[in-house]
Amino acid sequence: MKCMEAPAETYRDGDLTLTRWHPGDRPTLTAAVSGSLAHLSPFLIWADGGYTDDDSAEFLRLTTNRWDSGEAYEYALSVGAGLAGGIGVMTRDGGVEIGYWLAQDFVGRGLMTRAVKLLTDDAFHRGAGYVEIKHDERNVRSGAVPARLGFTKVRTEPAEKPLAPSCTGTNHVWRLARTPCSAPAAP
Numbered sequence: 001m002k003c004m005e006a007p008a009e010t011y012r013d014g015d016l017t018l019t020r021w022h023p024g025d026r027p028t029l030t031a032a033v034s035g036s037l038a039h040l041s042p043f044l045i046w047a048d049g050g051y052t053d054d055d056s057a058e059f060l061r062l063t064t065n066r067w068d069s070g071e072a073y074e075y076a077l078s079v080g081a082g083l084a085g086g087i088g089v090m091t092r093d094g095g096v097e098i099g100y101w102l103a104q105d106f107v108g109r110g111l112m113t114r115a116v117k118l119l120t121d122d123a124f125h126r127g128a129g130y131v132e133i134k135h136d137e138r139n140v141r142s143g144a145v146p147a148r149l150g151f152t153k154v155r156t157e158p159a160e161k162p163l164a165p166s167c168t169g170t171n172h173v174w175r176l177a178r179t180p181c182s183a184p185a186a187p
Contacts, residue, residue: 007073007089007126011118016111018075018087018118021063025076025083029056032083032103039104042166043139047101063088077115079106087115089123095130096123100145107141113148120149124178133174136167146174 009020021029033040033051040047046055066072074088077100085102098119100112120131133151135142136159147153151174159171 005126006067006070007119007122011075011122013114013118015079016084016114017078018115019078020067021060021074021076021086023057023060023064026053026056026060028083029059029076029086032085036102036104039107040101041164043136043142043164044101045162045164045167048164075115075119077102077111079109079111082106084111087112087119089119092132095128095132097132097134098123099134100142113145116145117149120176128178130175130177134171136164137170137172138166138168143172143174146176149176151176 011018030051030053033047033056037047037051041049046059063072063074066074070091072088072090074086076083077085077087083103084106085100087098087100090097090099098116100116102112116133123131131151133142133146134157137156143153153172154175155173156170157173159167159169161169163169
């Protein structure tokens with residue numbers, strides 16, 4: 001997958017927009033995460049203990065490096081003018097992994113399902129053999145996204161440490177394999 005061309009920097013689906021992160025997103029990112037710490041910190045170690053402008057600046061620096069290297073492609077998820085969360089596509093051997101988070105005020109609207117569908121379809125179009133999503137076994141909301149999109153829970157595995165406060169240390173892994181219908185057309 002790393003040899004393939006980079007994905008688009010922007011995707012749209014109605015009022016939902018995915019846009020590549022840029023350094024100028026720092027204040028908006030800090031505000032969105034800081035305003036949702038009670039919601040995010042139980043399952044995201046990077047949100048446990050607060051989130052500052054320096055944390056945002058470091059994250060945005062890393063996203064640029066990962067994008068340029070082809071390691072990962074990370075996006076701000078916006079609805080209208082508001083930052084709703086973030087989503088990333090990490091390259092893996094033969095496929096990709098998608099990770100995501102939503103700010104508290106945007107939960108329960110189907111936004112992440114739509115965003116994951118956009119990036120899953122694009123990954124298959126670009127030649128990925130599979131898409132995986134991993135989440136802590138207690139994070140049932142995260143697990144509802146791949147379930148709605150037809151992914152299959154294929155295994156459990158130990159989570160990488162350190163763990164966020166509510167994490168059990170066991171991840172559920174969901175996978176959707178590319179089918180002949182989702183494969184790119186022959187030239």
